[in-house]
Amino acid sequence: MSLPHRDWHFPTSIRFGNGRVTELASAAQSLGMRRPMLVTDSGLASLPFITTARDLLARAGLGDTFYGDVAGNPAESHVTEGIGLYLAADCDGVIGIGGGSALDCAKSIALAARQQRPLFDFEDVGDNWTRADSEKIAPCIAVPTTAGTGSEVGRAAVILDQSTQTKRLLFHPKMLPALVISDPELTLGLPPNITAWTGVDAFVHALEAWCAPGYHPMADGIAMEAMRTVLRWLPVAVDDGANLEARGHMLVAASMGATAFQKGLGSIHSLSHVLGARYHLHHGLTNAIVMPYGLARNARFLDARMTDLCTALGLKGRSTQDLVEHLLAFLEHLEIPRKLAQLDTRFDLSAIAAEDIGAAAFADPSTSTNAGPIDAAELAALYRDAVQGDLNFGY
Helix, strand or coil, X not given: CCCCCEEECCCCEEEECCCHHHHHHHHHHHCCCCCEEEEEECCCCCCHHHHHHHHHHHHCCCCCEEEEEECCCCEHHHHHHHHHHHHHXXXXXXXXXXXXXXXXXXXXXXXXXXXXCCHHHHECCCCHHHHCCHHHCCCEEEEECCCCCCHHHCCEEEEEECCCCEEEEEECHHHCCCEEEECHHHHCCCCHHHHHHHHHHHHHHHHHHXXXXXXXXXXXXXXXXHHHHHHHHHHHHHHCCCCHHHHHHHHHXXXXXXXXCCCCCCHHHHHHHHHHHHHCCCHXXXXXXXXXXXXXXXXXXXXXXXXXXXHHCCCCCCCHHHHHHHHHHHHHHCCCCCCHHHCCCCCCCCHHHHHHHXXXXXXXXXXXXXXCCCCHHHHHHHHHHHHHCCXXXXX
């Protein structure tokens, strides 16, 4: 069973359904694009659906400006290289096809190509976004090929600052893609491990958004349904990668998770961003491994709200510990390691290294919306927990 075609306009215009990538040229034309640049990552650049997308654009007279060298953790150099191609071809729009890396790079090119400031002048700090000339931000179309980051419905992008080896968040309201083509068929080639890692990423987005303090009942409702959807459909997508119904539900869940996290994220992402930048690890995988330990450390802020969440997720227990135990079994089914030490990378647990990682995580923008107040020392302790596999409920 496959899901029906639908056109949605929340939080942006979304064309959802199997085969809708064939509408790419008309979608570009609907936004006034005449010379769009297609951006994707190096792992997808030679795949048939990218060739098809380029052919669709060329046959419609929209040219063939192409940048396909985005890496797994997009860096400033990728954005700069893409901007060079964009300006050389006098492009007037960007189409990103791929996972979060390609989409973040595409959105960053659209933001910065015709600005007069360095890229990181638009980092999500204070009102830096007002530095951008909004009239010079190009329209962007996002075509996700993984169900995880939800970058297709985000107003921000995570880009690696190579000078400091830290991930920095760019933000502008007009970075939100003007149109999304969400085609489940494009996710059919994802191997089980990437399906699992990206799918849990979507869950963590929703989870941390729900845990974030503040009043935002719309985000809370979307987050809760996204979590429910991931728990129901991700195991199906991992076990049966050809199941289009499961793939479709996961694409929707990814967009929902990213829509919800405009409310905020938290310490799981704070630490995951640092680990991804320093050890070049998959963001969804680090989020998945850190998640139980982040929940445990934040339990004192969450237990009063857990009854509602556990009830909605159909769990028998009603505490943070009950949720963590359920998620550990869920992650085990997905063959996700129980602790960071199980990865090939060697993690330094010395006091100096842990304190350094804790300080870097504390500086991450996600920390400000953690479920409750958290400091660098507590984030260093969370790092040790996740490396060693120690669940510590509260402080």
